[in-house]
Amino acid sequence: NAGVTQTPKFQVLKTGQSMTLQCAQDMNHNSMYWYRQDPGMGLRLIYYSASEGTTDKGEVPNGYNVSRLNKREFSLRLESAAPSQTSVYFCASSEPRQLEGLFFGSGTQLSVL
Amino acid sequence: QKEVEQNSGPLSVPEGAIASLNCTYSDRGSQSFFWYRQYSGKSPELIMFIYSNGDKEDGRFTAQLNKASQYVSLLIRDSQPSDSATYLCAVLSGGYNKLIFGAGTRLAVHP
Numbered sequence: 625n626a627g628v629t630q631t632p633k634f635q636v637l638k639t640g641q642s643m644t645l646q647c648a649q650d651m652n653h654n655s656m657y658w659y660r661q662d663p664g665m666g667l668r669l670i671y672y673s674a675s676e677g678t679t680d681k682g683e684v685p686n687g688y689n690v691s692r693l694n695k696r697e698f699s700l701r702l703e704s705a706a707p708s709q710t711s712v713y714f715c716a717s718s719e720p721r722q723l724e725g726l727f728f729g730s731g732t733q734l735s736v737l
Numbered sequence: 738q739k740e741v742e743q744n745s746g747p748l749s750v751p752e753g754a755i756a757s758l759n760c761t762y763s764d765r766g767s768q769s770f771f772w773y774r775q776y777s778g779k780s781p782e783l784i785m786f787i788y789s790n791g792d793k794e795d796g797r798f799t800a801q802l803n804k805a806s807q808y809v810s811l812l813i814r815d816s817q818p819s820d821s822a823t824y825l826c827a828v829l830s831g832g833y834n835k836l837i838f839g840a841g842t843r844l845a846v847h848p
Contacts, residue, residue, distance in 0.1 A: 657835070664745070666825065666840035667781070682835065714780055725771045725827070726836060728780040 626650055630715050630729035637705045637736045645700040645732050647715030655718045656698035657682075657726065658690060660711040667714065673698055705736045740764060741828050743839035752848050756813040760826030760839055763807070769829040770802055770809045771836065776822045784824075785811070816846045 628649045637643060649656065657672040669682030673692040687709060689701045698717075702709060712733050716726040741762050750756045758772075769788050773781035787793045787800040787809065799812040809828075813820055823841040830837055 659838075664840055666741075667827075667838040669835055672835055725773075725783040725786050726781075728782070731780050 628715055628717055628727055628729035630713075630732055632732060633730065634733045635735070637702075637734065639706060639736060641705050642701065642703050643705065644702075645713055645715070645734075646697070647699065647729055648697045649715075649717040649727070650696065651717060651727065652695070653717035653719055653727070654695070656692065657716045657718070658688070658698070658700045659714045659716065660684065660709075661714060661731075662711050670700065670713075705734075707736045710734060710736045740830070740837045741826055741839040743824075743826050743842045745840060746843040747845045748842055749845045749847060750816050752816060752818060752846055754816050754846075756816045756820065756844055756846070758811040758813075758824050758826075758842050758844065759808060760810065760828075761808045762826075762828045762837075764828065764830045764837075765804075765807065767804075767807075767828045767830050770800070771827040771829075772798075772800060772809075772811045773825040773827060773838075774820075774822045775825060775841065781825055813844075816844075818846050818848060820844060821846050 631646045654675045658670040659667040671690040673679045676695045715729040718726045771786045772784045775781045785800045787802045793800045797814045801810045825841045826839040827836040
């Protein structure tokens with residue numbers, strides 16, 4: 625069981641470039657999430673998808689878009705990367721209402737120069 | 738005021754001692770509380786969750802919840818060097834279907 629798989633693990637972009645972070649889960653969870661983690665600020669929610677076909681903004685959605693492609697896959701797109709988006713990005717999944725918490729992917733270290 | 742607050746640490750304890758990690762939260766309607774452990778360069782992994790006031794034990798770990806005082810704590814008994822990590826407190830707020838994380842407390846267990 626792979627759990628939650630994220631790609632790529634590392635990425636360097638130039639300001640203004642675009643990219644998509646991919647996430648897939650094989651736990652049959654309905655809900656999926658994208659977080660960013662910055663030093664001293666903890667994990668902040670970017671977007672989430674409570675179920676297939678729905679997406680909602682989290683705490684820091686500006687500069688990002690998401691697509692819930694199917695129940696397994698939830699992608700995060702940066703249309704025009706900015707240095708402020710340098711961060712570690714985590715995808716996570718859970719059952720509805722997160723009664724047993726989130727299960728995280730291994731993360732993507734993104735640097736925007 | 739941050740929604741979920743933790744002392745950033747580092748909290749340094751000797752091997753074999755009890756490590757006590759604390760977390761306070763602002764939303765009185767919060768229903769569920771979680772502790773995650775995160776090793777450097779790795780993703781968070783769930784240690785425990787607690788819903789009801791009181792203590793919940795799992796091996797060397799005990800989570801304590803006091804909703805009236807709006808705090809949740811994690812005790813680690815017989816601390817080991819392998820417990821050295823950042824511990825994240827997360828709270829499921831009453832009005833939202835998402836977890837709010839604290840910034841984490843770094844724990845260092847020295848031999």
